Amino acid sequence: MGFYSDEIIKEVQDRADILEIVSEYTSLKKRGDNYIGLCPFHSEKTPSFNVDVEKKLFYCFGCGVGGNVFTFIMNKENLSFPEAVRFLADKFNVRLPEKINSKLSQEFRERREYYKINRFAAKFFNYCLLHTRDGSRALSYIKQRGLTEETVEKFFLGYAPSSWDGLIKYARKMGIDSATLEKAGLAIARKDKQGHYDRFRNRLMFPIEDVTKNIIGFGGRALDDSMPKYLNSPETPLFSKGDNLYALSKIEKDPALDVIIVEGYMDCITLHQHGFRQTVASLGTALTQKQAKLLKKYTGGVILSYDADAAGEAATERGMEILAQEGLRVKILSLPKGKDPDEIIREQGGQSFQKLLDSSLDLVSYKLQKAKLGIKIETADGKLKYIKKAIDILCQINNEPELEIHMKNLAEQLGISVQALKKEVYRKKLANNGLQYKKSQTRYNNKEFKKISPVTGFYKAERKLLKLIIENESIRRNVGEKIDERYFTNDRTKKIADVLFKTIRQNTNQDIDVSNLFNYLDEESSAELSSILAERAELINEELICSLVTKVKEGYFKESIVKVREQLKQAEILGKREEINQLLNIYQQLKAEMDELNSHTTPGKEGA
Numbered sequence: 001m002g003f004y005s006d007e008i009i010k011e012v013q014d015r016a017d018i019l020e021i022v023s024e025y026t027s028l029k030k031r032g033d034n035y036i037g038l039c040p041f042h043s044e045k046t047p048s049f050n051v052d053v054e055k056k057l058f059y060c061f062g063c064g065v066g067g068n069v070f071t072f073i074m075n076k077e078n079l080s081f082p083e084a085v086r087f088l089a090d091k092f093n094v095r096l097p098e099k100i101n102s103k104l105s106q107e108f109r110e111r112r113e114y115y116k117i118n119r120f121a122a123k124f125f126n127y128c129l130l131h132t133r134d135g136s137r138a139l140s141y142i143k144q145r146g147l148t149e150e151t152v153e154k155f156f157l158g159y160a161p162s163s164w165d166g167l168i169k170y171a172r173k174m175g176i177d178s179a180t181l182e183k184a185g186l187a188i189a190r191k192d193k194q195g196h197y198d199r200f201r202n203r204l205m206f207p208i209e210d211v212t213k214n215i216i217g218f219g220g221r222a223l224d225d226s227m228p229k230y231l232n233s234p235e236t237p238l239f240s241k242g243d244n245l246y247a248l249s250k251i252e253k254d255p256a257l258d259v260i261i262v263e264g265y266m267d268c269i270t271l272h273q274h275g276f277r278q279t280v281a282s283l284g285t286a287l288t289q290k291q292a293k294l295l296k297k298y299t300g301g302v303i304l305s306y307d308a309d310a311a312g313e314a315a316t317e318r319g320m321e322i323l324a325q326e327g328l329r330v331k332i333l334s335l336p337k338g339k340d341p342d343e344i345i346r347e348q349g350g351q352s353f354q355k356l357l358d359s360s361l362d363l364v365s366y367k368l369q370k371a372k373l374g375i376k377i378e379t380a381d382g383k384l385k386y387i388k389k390a391i392d393i394l395c396q397i398n399n400e401p402e403l404e405i406h407m408k409n410l411a412e413q414l415g416i417s418v419q420a421l422k423k424e425v426y427r428k429k430l431a432n433n434g435l436q437y438k439k440s441q442t443r444y445n446n447k448e449f450k451k452i453s454p455v456t457g458f459y460k461a462e463r464k465l466l467k468l469i470i471e472n473e474s475i476r477r478n479v480g481e482k483i484d485e486r487y488f489t490n491d492r493t494k495k496i497a498d499v500l501f502k503t504i505r506q507n508t509n510q511d512i513d514v515s516n517l518f519n520y521l522d523e524e525s526s527a528e529l530s531s532i533l534a535e536r537a538e539l540i541n542e543e544l545i546c547s548l549v550t551k552v553k554e555g556y557f558k559e560s561i562v563k564v565r566e567q568l569k570q571a572e573i574l575g576k577r578e579e580i581n582q583l584l585n586i587y588q589q590l591k592a593e594m595d596e597l598n599s600h601t602t603p604g605k606e607g608a
């Protein structure tokens, strides 16, 4: 880790009482050897959050989050690992060497300070909305838009008064100076450098939370003709528009539930109030890769619902590509021209919106529909023009069943034979091959490859083997002779294997502290390890271990061979002689090793 010595980390970990820490965020009840409660990381009604006090670990069967005390605090307080160590050391009176990280701890303190200031400002705005005469106009606007008191509370809406220094004055009374407000993005320095004025004035205020429910910034909607109509916090140490999504902290983590993405705060809030609780807003920017990655943690699919104007359509198109690239299922909801979701719900009710949701188009259908615009499909000429465009779109589909469906639909629609269409599509695909090939070398396609790996038998075997090694000293003692980390092919299990085998090699007495492993893992592999540990233990026998080792190695050889083959094709296209020879050597070596592996074992019982 570098920042703190292992001794210090161990001491903090030993002293930090996981039960006490977790209990500050959710209430726990004893059940059996463990404690259970409602998960503090996702909304749920029946408890699926477990704390194992003896092992000092936690795990949620609902959303899959898990780890040790540090992981918990990192997730809950949005801290880095060293920050979490410091946080817990402070709390449990462990003295840390001061000089190492005065800069880091200063940054960390500053961030906490800004969270507090934002919370303070949000409370002030909320008070102004509900209890001041100035705020009553904002309140009547809210009522006119049909929002209820519960909604105002759920989203902690507020009102920034129209005076130039409402917040500044109140903050000063509470001991916060305006220079600090400026750094938090809430005040602006006057041009003549004489003092500050409030950034948000006469605006309806939307506090923006990060996933851990800390307020990181604000959006403010003008209640008069002021421009811009929507004003966001500027970039601050906490806030960066492209890094967050509005209301992300309010939705449920569930890969099966599609998340609706809208443009505006009001759209988002109105949808939540009408039962569409899986809705987020994109904070008025084009979607970024960072936002797509964030969404990926919450869901497997999204429905883009942007305004039906030119700007909205352009944003939709950019957005859907970025989302699809992260491996999310993307659907597009087409709104009637000139309407936004908020209007539709207010004028026609939630059911109308549900109908629109049900009729939302998948990515390919959406592109086909757009391609058809402006073409007179009834004429032979128009038909040909459209087919040409459609084939280009169909060529981009790599999933066979999906391609079949779209070809069938299109053929029916145009009254042409599927066979003819198929022939054209495959011819074009083949012709594209050279070009597509280069594309498949990009990060995105590698990810596609890894994305499918989690369902394979190899991945299961990797998980089982890791569990057995972690939990059984007798296996640990000589597992190093049979296998090591290099054979693990899944992104997450590989990281775990790296740490595990390294730990085993370092500890001659084969003792490992499971909880300690988490200190070397990132968020994703921590969750992976927790879910591995939460699985039911299997009876150990030599045969099972042997077949798991074989299976894991087989997975490694297969993946390596596929990779080398791809590289070979690429090298052949580009005519790189030397590289081809090198790759052929590697290829043959891998093949030989794989044959060697197969000759020593009968096919493993551990099926896919």
Ligand SMILES: [Zn+2]
Pocket (backbone or CB within 6 Å): 039, 040, 041, 042, 049, 060, 061, 062, 063, 064, 065
């Ligand atoms: Zn959970």
